[in-house]
Amino acid sequence: MDRDEPVISLELPRAALSPETEAYFEKCRQKLGLVPNVLLAYAFDEKKLRSFTDMYNDLMLGDSELSKLEREMIAVTVSAANRCHYCLVAHGAAVREFSGDPQLGDTLVANYRAAALSPRHRAMLDYAWKLTTEPAAVGEADRAALAEAGFSDRAIWDVASVAAFFNMTNRVASASKMRPNAEYYAMARERRT
Amino acid sequence: MDRDEPVISLELPRAALSPETEAYFEKCRQKLGLVPNVLLAYAFDEKKLRSFTDMYNDLMLGDSELSKLEREMIAVTVSAANRCHYCLVAHGAAVREFSGDPQLGDTLVANYRAAALSPRHRAMLDYAWKLTTEPAAVGEADRAALAEAGFSDRAIWDVASVAAFFNMTNRVASASKMRPNAEYYAMARERRT
Amino acid sequence: MDRDEPVISLELPRAALSPETEAYFEKCRQKLGLVPNVLLAYAFDEKKLRSFTDMYNDLMLGDSELSKLEREMIAVTVSAANRCHYCLVAHGAAVREFSGDPQLGDTLVANYRAAALSPRHRAMLDYAWKLTTEPAAVGEADRAALAEAGFSDRAIWDVASVAAFFNMTNRVASASKMRPNAEYYAMARERRT
């Protein structure tokens, strides 16, 4: 990864990493080919890094009625609403990777309403968009639309939690001007479906 | 606490709680006189509960240049921007508690710009407000304003992280129509300063 | 009342008050235990004070199909939309007083959509909110929703008039940085229902 430029615009001293964190980063390198800059951004404080990764891994990789692709679709849609550069680049790559459809990734970055979505996915992203842009106005009718599209109460919690999580990380990334790893831009650009 | 009404509007089955979680809730009862409903809301899944409390405790109670009151002031200001009922009631109470000034709590709930704030606090809350309402527009000038008000890069990270966190929890609370514990409304209504 | 700090941030000389005005203020003290600062704010000019109180008393206390509590609920909802510190504190107290339900007052201050409202009250506050935040878009469909909830044309006029009035006073209060009487914050904090 490109270490000439700082990962974020704030000057936070990198902490000496524990063996566990070094091992975690090594696992990232093997699996993804890189350590996501968001992890390096948090690496000034291992406790913050761990609380971030624990929540991230549970939400995005843990047990859920939502597929991993669906969770990434929510991530991109929320990040588009908030215009978060880091998250659009990193999670746009993840949508391309999980879907095998590069057009889907770029379309969600641009405007999820322009994508050819199933009713289930349209309802899911409509909800994520509204929860992001008008949280005070979300109500029973919005939940009913999700239920009608087949989401259980538990799945609705997950849609809301993932959307809410990216409303957090988008703001940490924007506030610190976090830079995406250069590799993300070109990743998974081949259509596989 | 009032158990006749559900804590949230979603029907999520309460999981059997582990002894550690029972102990944690007992500690809440002793310290606060209640188990915050947000914890009960997450109690359908202990992993989610723990990732939430780990992050919350680190951000709100952990080491920081920001005082606990300052972090609660950010919590209320962000929750006011998002009009989050649960968080305004619960963290409004916390501002009253930590400041000993009930008027400060209610004023931040209404409009932080109407409060008599130090330049440091005004800069801090201006930043939290903008990061909440216009995350895409936050930039160097906004960080410079915080630096000028005396915030170090690390403290700026904490301001941003706390503001970002409540942008997450506000949305989880709104999406699930989380109900504040009845006790919060009346808590710390006596002026102590 | 606390006279050390100015009632508003503008420096307007207090006029000598006429016996009628002194009597009116005395009546306030007996009935409410205070002279609302909004009246003192207008007291630099008795004509302006009287035109304000005439309109206020007719709208809020005069004959109407709307109960006094309903009118105060509109006042708080409009003031929440406009984030008016003075009016949220003063009329939040009035909602607590008239309803005997402190939670209702604080919930309307936070977000009327989070309150447990009858269909009548939800329709009434939806209308007040929209008339406040999107006056150019209010139309027949909005009035029809009020009519369907049981409001007569005359009652619709009153809903609109009260909402419109607080769109005026919110702005006078914000422009002059009017300070609420300290007593309002603690008033009617006991549940009576």
Added chain:
Amino acid sequence: MDRDEPVISLELPRAALSPETEAYFEKCRQKLGLVPNVLLAYAFDEKKLRSFTDMYNDLMLGDSELSKLEREMIAVTVSAANRCHYCLVAHGAAVREFSGDPQLGDTLVANYRAAALSPRHRAMLDYAWKLTTEPAAVGEADRAALAEAGFSDRAIWDVASVAAFFNMTNRVASASKMRPNAEYYAMARERRT
């Protein structure tokens, strides 16, 4: 005036008018050539009519450092922000009348920023616009801009009061779909300056 169509879209029974009100309307006919429909709209209740006209006459015609034209310029600018049909037509005519400059009236209706304004008037209308569209954000810097443009604290109160008043009447007019008198459209279309 055209009595074939109702003055407002609500069906409120016209009250029998008192001799005083009849005299007032007659005075309007002699002075303006018409009874403004806003007065007929309020005529279902003489008390409401009087409290409206008392406030209106004090604010728009009473003693003030602001000229009557300046008050009408504020009225039009606020009504443009709120896109109030009745008020734009009626007070656009008043700006044309008081200024003798029909282009000024139509330009303020379209966008006050496009008008060739003195620094005093630009500051005055910038303030009225912001108080209308972002009341929660108005603060000391905005008042300071008015003071720098030569407005006394008392004059600032009047700018704010007039702007606030039209935020009320715009909403009453929109809510009731008040129709402007047909005469207003063509009135004072000749340039006199």
Added chain:
Amino acid sequence: MDRDEPVISLELPRAALSPETEAYFEKCRQKLGLVPNVLLAYAFDEKKLRSFTDMYNDLMLGDSELSKLEREMIAVTVSAANRCHYCLVAHGAAVREFSGDPQLGDTLVANYRAAALSPRHRAMLDYAWKLTTEPAAVGEADRAALAEAGFSDRAIWDVASVAAFFNMTNRVASASKMRPNAEYYAMARERRT
């Protein structure tokens, strides 16, 4: 026309006009009594002038299921949304001219929702308004509403094209502070219907 003041606020040298352009301007003078300032604004470059007039003439005067009045109604509604001074004055005059109804022109300038419109025209202007103010949210439901009001796919293209065109010209006019010809303000003020 008044040549003492510049047509736009940018200092662009007037090019020598070709005989074709002089002839075109002469035709304007004969037909309209003036050369619209927008043409003079573009006259610094004949190629830009011609590409503008070609598109304008095709859209506004060419073959379409939409009448010329309907196209002008869209022009005014879009320009009201964008608060474009030049276009509101010039095309407001065109609506008065084509409709013979001065009130219609001024009402569309103020707020198209306040006009007494046929369902066809209300649907058409609702669409133009939304395409202007929320282009990212326009979708199938919006097109379906136009189809239901009787618009063919081709007519929908024309509604969208005219609305889109004025979203362009409004911005060129605002950016250059284009001044409307003085004659437009008074034109077609007589009711003919």
Added chain:
Amino acid sequence: MDRDEPVISLELPRAALSPETEAYFEKCRQKLGLVPNVLLAYAFDEKKLRSFTDMYNDLMLGDSELSKLEREMIAVTVSAANRCHYCLVAHGAAVREFSGDPQLGDTLVANYRAAALSPRHRAMLDYAWKLTTEPAAVGEADRAALAEAGFSDRAIWDVASVAAFFNMTNRVASASKMRPNAEYYAMARERRT
């Protein structure tokens, strides 16, 4: 190109193309490897097609102080503000192509404020953004910022014209649900700088 799916969602019959248009499309195929779908979308009417291409070619390829890359950067920034799928995909590719920097393209799609821009380019895109999102508020101060960044009055006209043009095409594309050519997504993904 993929002809199985319609280029736009409206059903407009394709006109028989003239030899000139066929030649123009053939030139596109040779130069770009495709006929941009926007041209096919307009191909139902050759006059509309030609007025579109004349304006496009003059603005984007004609003589200007702005480089072609700069004009494409404006196109992408405006299209991001309006969230136009077609234009972000097609002109994002053009930014990648002209700059040789794929990251620049994707960063402007996400949020131009996150890009590492020269002061000249930041001023240019700030202006394009504001003219797009707040056209009514653009004024002398905004133009002065461009002048200070080195733009002549003529160059300011071009910045405004290009920004304005994409405010038109974004809306035509959104209204017709125009689909980008599949080739654009993958085009110029190799870094060349």
